[in-house]
Amino acid sequence: MASNPAAPPTHFDPYGAPGAPSGGGEWEEWNPGEDTLRPPVRGRHRVVKQRSIARSSTVLGVGVIAAVGAGGIATAQDKPPVAISLPDMGLPEVDLPEAKDLPGVGDLISDGDSNGGGASLADSNLEPLTNASLTAPAADGEQSSAEAGGAGEALRARILQQAEQAQASADAEATAAAEKAAAEKAAAEAKAQQTAATAEAAAQKKAAELAAAKAEADRLAKLAASYSLPTSSYxxxxxxxxxxxxxxxxxxxxxxxxxxxxxxxxxxxxxxxxxxxxxxxxxxxxxxxxxxxxxxxxxxxxxxxxxxxxxxxxxxxxxxxxxxxxxxxxxxxxxxxxxxxxxxxxxxxxxxxxxxx
CATH class of the missing domain: 2.70.70.10 (Glucose Permease (Domain IIA))
Structure with missing residues (x-):
C-alpha cells in the first residue's frame, strides 16, 4: 500500500532562534538542550511569565526569609524554612538562578553558602531589623500603655474618692437633719407632755382643794350638828x-x-x-x-x-x-x-x- 511521506515539521519560534532566518521558510526540528537554552535572564522571564513555581526547598526557604525580613511580621529565628512540595504540572524542567543572585535576596544570604540552602538568619544582618524595628517600639508601647493605665487608674481612684466623700457628706447632712428633726420632735413632745402634766397637776390640785373644801364642809356640818350658838335673837x-x-x-x-x-x-x-x-x-x-x-x-x-x-x-x-x-x-x-x-x-x-x- 502506497503512502505519502509526511511533510517535514515546521516550527515557528516567536523569539527567533539563533542563526535562523528572519523570514519564513522551513526550519529544522528544534530540540532544546543545554546548548540551545536561552540565557538565564530569558529563562527567568519565561518562568515568571508562565507563573511557574520552583520545587526547590532551598529557593522557597530563601523566599520565605526575604518576605519575613521585608514585612517585619516574624523573625527567621522563630520561623524556620518550610519545604513546600507542589505537583508536577507538566512543565519542562528548567534551572532557576541561584538564590543569592535574586534581586534583594542575595544581600540577606551569606556568601559562604553557594547553594543558598544553608543560609541562616543567625549569620545575616536581620537582627537590627527584628530587634530594633519590632522589639524597641513594642517596649515603648508597653511603657506608654503602662503609664496610661496608671494615670487612668489614678484618675478612677480620685473620682471614686470624691464620689465617696460627696456621698459621706450627703449622708452626714441627712443624718444631722434627721437628728435635728428627731430632737425638735422630742422637744415638742416633751413640752406637750409637760403642759399636759402641768394641766393635770392643776386639775388635781383644784380637785384636791375642792375635795378638801367639801371635807371641811362636811366636818363643819357635823360639828354644827354637835355645836350650837349660845343664844338667839341677839x-x-x-x-x-x-x-x-x-x-x-x-x-x-x-x-x-x-x-x-x-x-x-x-x-x-x-x-x-x-x-x-x-x-x-x-x-x-x-x-x-x-x-x-x-x-x-x-x-x-x-x-x-x-x-x-x-x-x-x-x-x-x-x-x-x-x-x-x-x-x-x-x-x-x-x-x-x-x-x-x-x-x-x-x-x-x-x-x-x-x-x-
Whole structure:
C-alpha cells in the first residue's frame, strides 16, 4: 500500500532562534538542550511569565526569609524554612538562578553558602531589623500603655474618692437633719407632755382643794350638828380685842350678844359645868368645860339653871340673859379659853365649829 511521506515539521519560534532566518521558510526540528537554552535572564522571564513555581526547598526557604525580613511580621529565628512540595504540572524542567543572585535576596544570604540552602538568619544582618524595628517600639508601647493605665487608674481612684466623700457628706447632712428633726420632735413632745402634766397637776390640785373644801364642809356640818350658838335673837355689840376704858384690862376680852333679859342661854357643846355663881364684875357666871379641856364662860346672867359638876348636852338651857356685874345693859358676855388658859376670839372659835355669828 502506497503512502505519502509526511511533510517535514515546521516550527515557528516567536523569539527567533539563533542563526535562523528572519523570514519564513522551513526550519529544522528544534530540540532544546543545554546548548540551545536561552540565557538565564530569558529563562527567568519565561518562568515568571508562565507563573511557574520552583520545587526547590532551598529557593522557597530563601523566599520565605526575604518576605519575613521585608514585612517585619516574624523573625527567621522563630520561623524556620518550610519545604513546600507542589505537583508536577507538566512543565519542562528548567534551572532557576541561584538564590543569592535574586534581586534583594542575595544581600540577606551569606556568601559562604553557594547553594543558598544553608543560609541562616543567625549569620545575616536581620537582627537590627527584628530587634530594633519590632522589639524597641513594642517596649515603648508597653511603657506608654503602662503609664496610661496608671494615670487612668489614678484618675478612677480620685473620682471614686470624691464620689465617696460627696456621698459621706450627703449622708452626714441627712443624718444631722434627721437628728435635728428627731430632737425638735422630742422637744415638742416633751413640752406637750409637760403642759399636759402641768394641766393635770392643776386639775388635781383644784380637785384636791375642792375635795378638801367639801371635807371641811362636811366636818363643819357635823360639828354644827354637835355645836350650837349660845343664844338667839341677839345683836353683836362688842367684839374680842376691842379697846376702851370701860374694861379694866383696856380692851374687850370676849364677845357681847345683846338680848332682852331672860333670853335663854344654851350650852354650845356637851360638857361638864365646872363652876356656876357670882364672879365680881362678870356678875353671875357659868364655866362649861368641854371634853377637850376648852372652857366657855357665860357672864352677866340674870339666873342660872345648872350647878357645878353637872353634865349638859349641846343646846341645853343653862341660864338667862341679864345685866349683873359691870354692864351698861342686858347682854351675854361670852369668853373662850384654851386648855392652857389663854383667851381666844369667841367668834373665830364658833366659826371653826361650823357656826356663824
Amino acid at each position: 345683836t353683836i355689840t362688842s367684839t374680842y380685842g376691842q379697846a376702851g376704858s370701860m374694861w379694866s384690862s383696856g380692851y374687850h376680852t370676849g364677845l357681847d350678844f345683846a338680848a332682852p333679859t331672860g333670853t335663854p342661854v344654851k350650852a354650845v357643846h356637851s360638857g361638864t359645868v365646872k363652876s356656876a355663881g357670882w364672879s365680881g364684875s362678870y356678875g353671875y357666871r357659868i364655866v362649861l368645860e368641854l371634853e377637850d379641856g376648852t372652857e366657855v364662860w357665860y357672864c352677866h346672867l340674870s339666873s342660872m339653871t345648872v350647878g357645878a359638876g353637872q353634865s349638859v348636852g349641846t343646846g341645853d338651857t343653862i341660864g338667862r340673859v341679864g345685866a349683873t356685874g359691870n354692864v351698861t345693859g342686858p347682854h351675854l358676855h361670852l369668853e373662850v379659853h384654851t386648855p392652857s388658859g389663854a383667851g381666844v376670839d369667841p367668834a373665830g372659835w364658833l366659826q371653826s365649829k361650823g357656826l356663824s355669828v
